[in-house]
Amino acid sequence: xxTSELGEFExxxxxxxxxxxxxxxxxxxxAALVDCPAGRRLVVTTDAIVAGVHFLPGDPxxxxxxxxxxxxxxxxxxxxARPRHYLLTTALPSEFGTDWLAAFARGLEADQRHFGMDLxxxxxxxxxxxAVLSLTAIGxxxxxxxxxxxxxxxxxxxxxxxxxxxxxxxxxxxxxxxPELAPAHRASLIARYQVxxxxxxxxxxxxxxxxxxxxVSDGLLADLGHVCEVSRxxxxxxxxxxxxxxxxxxxxxxxxxxxxxxxxxxxDYELLFAAPPTASExxxxxxxxxxxxxxxxxxxxxxxxxxxxxxxxxxxxxxxxGYRHF
Amino acid sequence: xxTSELGEFExxxxxxxxxxxxxxxxxxxxAALVDCPAGRRLVVTTDAIVAGVHFLPGDPxxxxxxxxxxxxxxxxxxxxARPRHYLLTTALPSEFGTDWLAAFARGLEADQRHFGMDLxxxxxxxxxxxAVLSLTAIGxxxxxxxxxxxxxxxxxxxxxxxxxxxxxxxxxxxxxxxPELAPAHRASLIARYQVxxxxxxxxxxxxxxxxxxxxVSDGLLADLGHVCEVSRxxxxxxxxxxxxxxxxxxxxxxxxxxxxxxxxxxxDYELLFAAPPTASExxxxxxxxxxxxxxxxxxxxxxxxxxxxxxxxxxxxxxxxGYRHF
Numbered sequence: 001x002x003t004s005e006l007g008e009f010e011x012x013x014x015x016x017x018x019x020x021x022x023x024x025x026x027x028x029x030x031a032a033l034v035d036c037p038a039g040r041r042l043v044v045t046t047d048a049i050v051a052g053v054h055f056l057p058g059d060p061x062x063x064x065x066x067x068x069x070x071x072x073x074x075x076x077x078x079x080x081a082r083p084r085h086y087l088l089t090t091a092l093p094s095e096f097g098t099d100w101l102a103a104f105a106r107g108l109e110a111d112q113r114h115f116g117m118d119l120x121x122x123x124x125x126x127x128x129x130x131a132v133l134s135l136t137a138i139g140x141x142x143x144x145x146x147x148x149x150x151x152x153x154x155x156x157x158x159x160x161x162x163x164x165x166x167x168x169x170x171x172x173x174x175x176x177x178x179p180e181l182a183p184a185h186r187a188s189l190i191a192r193y194q195v196x197x198x199x200x201x202x203x204x205x206x207x208x209x210x211x212x213x214x215x216v217s218d219g220l221l222a223d224l225g226h227v228c229e230v231s232r233x234x235x236x237x238x239x240x241x242x243x244x245x246x247x248x249x250x251x252x253x254x255x256x257x258x259x260x261x262x263x264x265x266x267x268d269y270e271l272l273f274a275a276p277p278t279a280s281e282x283x284x285x286x287x288x289x290x291x292x293x294x295x296x297x298x299x300x301x302x303x304x305x306x307x308x309x310x311x312x313x314x315x316x317x318x319x320x321x322g323y324r325h326f
Numbered sequence: 327x328x329t330s331e332l333g334e335f336e337x338x339x340x341x342x343x344x345x346x347x348x349x350x351x352x353x354x355x356x357a358a359l360v361d362c363p364a365g366r367r368l369v370v371t372t373d374a375i376v377a378g379v380h381f382l383p384g385d386p387x388x389x390x391x392x393x394x395x396x397x398x399x400x401x402x403x404x405x406x407a408r409p410r411h412y413l414l415t416t417a418l419p420s421e422f423g424t425d426w427l428a429a430f431a432r433g434l435e436a437d438q439r440h441f442g443m444d445l446x447x448x449x450x451x452x453x454x455x456x457a458v459l460s461l462t463a464i465g466x467x468x469x470x471x472x473x474x475x476x477x478x479x480x481x482x483x484x485x486x487x488x489x490x491x492x493x494x495x496x497x498x499x500x501x502x503x504x505p506e507l508a509p510a511h512r513a514s515l516i517a518r519y520q521v522x523x524x525x526x527x528x529x530x531x532x533x534x535x536x537x538x539x540x541x542v543s544d545g546l547l548a549d550l551g552h553v554c555e556v557s558r559x560x561x562x563x564x565x566x567x568x569x570x571x572x573x574x575x576x577x578x579x580x581x582x583x584x585x586x587x588x589x590x591x592x593x594d595y596e597l598l599f600a601a602p603p604t605a606s607e608x609x610x611x612x613x614x615x616x617x618x619x620x621x622x623x624x625x626x627x628x629x630x631x632x633x634x635x636x637x638x639x640x641x642x643x644x645x646x647x648g649y650r651h652f
Contacts (some may be wrong), residue, residue, distance in 0.1 A: 041360060
């Protein structure tokens with residue numbers, strides 16, 4: 001079932017075996033071994049990306065690998081967990097040859113070093129269709145320190161790390177939008193789309209601080225909606241408070257009607273969390289120590305659903321933003 | 327990204343959330359929690375199947391689900407581990423609608439009850455290509471009781487559970503071969519191809535008995551080759567000793583030249599293991615207590631590579647079997 005010039009076994013041996021740690025045993029066994037340190041629990045998540053849907057077949061393979069790993073690492077961070085291991089499944093068409101795989105493996109290698117992870121195992125199959133890449137990430141968290149979606153309480157402040165909307169704009173730029181934007185802004189938006197920066201420094205340090213947390217993948221409003229649904233509360237977000245990068249700000253200043261759309265766009269992989277007002281100073285100090293901005297953008301309230309309020313305090317119509325209430 | 331009449335969230339809620347256990351939290355969080363019992367290690371493996379490659383798009387969806395789960399469970403059994411949890415990724419084209427998914431979920435439900443597993447998490451994406459299904463299985467094993475591939479020693483006997491070649495013949499029957507075969511034989515071969523029976527009862531009980539173990543997925547000879555390569559030994563297999571089902575025996579009696587081909591065919595999901603001669607009585611007693619035949623088919627020897635010997639004691643040519651030495 002070779003998908004390239006090399007046979008499956010040789011490709012695994014050459015590109016993936018070097019990425020394993022002790023538990024992955026150089027991919028020479030039926031399965032891998034994972035020890036869980038005393039007092040900790042394992043945290044597992046899985047996400048897949050499809051060529052033509054979640055990435056473009058012509059995207060740089062190392063960036064595709066990094067995006068695949070990072071969207072999973074972001075889920076671990078959103079639970080307050082630290083990343084440790086991953087398993088990888090590649091279903092590749094024959095035109096993804098050895099060069100593509102070599103670059104893909106280089107992207108994994110750089111990122112697993114960055115995040116302190118190793119490869120445990122995987123599968124490599126051929127497909128006559130588009131490439132489908134699936135990754136399972138394993139992290140760990142101190143027992144009781146996991147941060148779930150269901151703990152938001154009325155009166156909590158809603159916080160978000162970093163900036164919102166860049167990935168959505170980055171995809172738009174790749175598709176030809178905003179030709180008038182400064183080249184540095186264009187590059188920064190594209191990078192945010194192609195290689196998200198999961199907040200592994202912040203997530204685990206919010207244990208005991210945040211009542212509920214999620215990473216922004218479906219979009220700020222949709223993901224806050226997920227938190228509200230599980231927590232059985234509602235939320236209000238002030239559009240003007242939503243943090244924007246200089247590139248996004250330049251675009252919104254030219255077209256203010258885009259702001260609600262950015263609040264609905266996905267793929268930011270920032271952390272969105274609810275914390276009691278008494279935690280605000282702790283969060284600001286943590287944010288400063290990490291050099292990662294965090295911004296209070298709204299409030300949890302009794303009820304259900306998410307309302308986005310404009311500068312005038314009136315609800316912003318979300319009909320055209322792609323956001324829907326679950 | 328709905329792949330059917332229902333939206334993604336509704337499909338997950340309806341079909342997959344009911345399959346979760348406590349750690350999967352009804353798929354309402356970013357990731358799942360896994361506790362590892364004291365004195366045990368977790369064992370993880372992942373395998374993917376592609377429509378048109380590993381199953382046929384028209385195959386019954388519940389059987390597809392069972393095959394996907396079982397090929398992974400077989401890897402756990404081959405490490406001596408017991409199955410506990412799984413994560414599932416589906417990349418489905420739009421023609422796989424709600425009915426397909428409902429039947430697929432029913433297959434999972436029946437099997438996870440059978441094997442004592444629960445769903446931890448997953449991802450559900452749309453693809454314009456053929457369905458790609460990927461599953462990560464998690465089991466556990468007492469520390470030190472894991473059985474790896476690398477421990478086979480010269481003088482060990484080579485054993486295999488159940489019967490060999492049925493799945494390969496089952497696929498041939500599905501493709502129209504052996505029209506003269508008795509209907510009951512045809513049905514039993516097809517069932518062996520579509521729904522393997524991983525040896526979860528036997529695997530963990532071979533801890534301290536088997537020196538090395540693997541499950542037969544690539545084919546008896548290829549998989550024995552994997553054991554030999556990692557153990558740095560060779561092996562000899564007596565073709566006449568290889569256990570055949572009544573259906574396979576009927577076919578081989580009509581065409582004896584098929585026997586080597588069955589030894590190279592894959593997808594048996596039997597356990598293939600090496601154990602010292604002193605363990606033979608223990609293995610026979612275990613086999614009897616489980617009602618699962620196990621058969622000594624050869625010997626581990628110094629050197630490298632796998633030799634298949636015919637009734638006359640001379641090597642059988644493997645050029646046309648698909649087996650190659652790694």
